[in-house]
Amino acid sequence: MTAKTGDIDTIDLTRALIRCPSVTPQDAGALDVLQAALERLGFACHRLAFGGADGTDRVDNLYARLGMAAPNFCFAGHTDVVPIGHRDDWAADPFSAEIRDGHVYGRGAADMKGAIAAFVAAVGGFLAARNGTFDGSISLLITGDEEGPAVNGTAKVLDWLHQRGETIDMCLVGEPTNPHRMGEMIKVGRRGSLNGLLTVEGTKGHVAYPEKADNPVPRLIALVSALTAAELDDGSAYFQPSNLEITSIDVGNTASNVIPPRAWARFNIRFNDRHSGASLDRWLRETLDKAADGAAYKLEIEVSGESFYTPPGALSEAVAAAAEDVLGRRPAFGTSGGTSDARFIRKFCPVAEFGLVGETMHKVDERIAIADLEALTRVYRGVLGRLFPETP
């Protein structure tokens, strides 16, 4: 592959991206900024908008590739950001990308416009060092629908790639994986997530005549207690123990003298690789059947992602070695935290995640240290150097 080489500055590109207020599903020009930088380096860019006609928000995505040869190493991420909350809580305009005390401030600085800029700058530096020549391809899969419903983003771009017979051989996701400082963690998997809605029906009535009513509250309490009393597991090699958390219990009753007709509870399970959505569905129904002792209940389940784990291999090893080289510490392999688009990518190729420090992500005054942006650029460049070694 012979490509153009280009001088792209991580800080400038991070700030240009932050200045686009791309709160999901708005793109606000963010992908245009990115595409212009990639085209300067010789990438062939495809804009892929999905949704709109089916009632979902129409969302724009970008797939860019440099080179045709295998292996195709892909960097994945998102340019959309979460809402800012209250503008007045921010010290400065969250979309002005102000620099203060050695930090770039703004929504998306940590999650994850800074990492996207670092990747583009890393490719520019890599190409310059190699005079634009390497064996393989580099691609970027960037969605505008990660913080939202994630239905018109990465999953659909991967389907589009699959349909046109294009293969990704390895993928690095640039989510902020470091809890407090650079070099702490590479994510090699993620826990699964299941949402449950448990409903118990009764018969409404006056509290003075309980014999004429049927109160669903004690039965719901018994069912919820059975769920929280159970221990799902004690963890596995790369995962913390699975956890069931009750998130709400409601009866929708404002009267003190009325027995409510219905009571319901919501819960979420974050589960490791010892379970699947299907096995938890079975376990929940068995546990509830036992506790209900013949009484009726309704359980609705939605699995938003299965747990997954990529065994250590060439990709995670390259990231760990590059991070250790630049940062002086070898990151741990972990699986903690929320879900990410890696849950879609792992069906196609080995995937790992490494990015910035996530401490301020989704918060007021989101920011990232300029030194961290520069370090991440060097780490990504080190990854490219290791995955595409110079041929003697």
Ligand SMILES: [Zn+2]
């Ligand atoms: Zn993110």
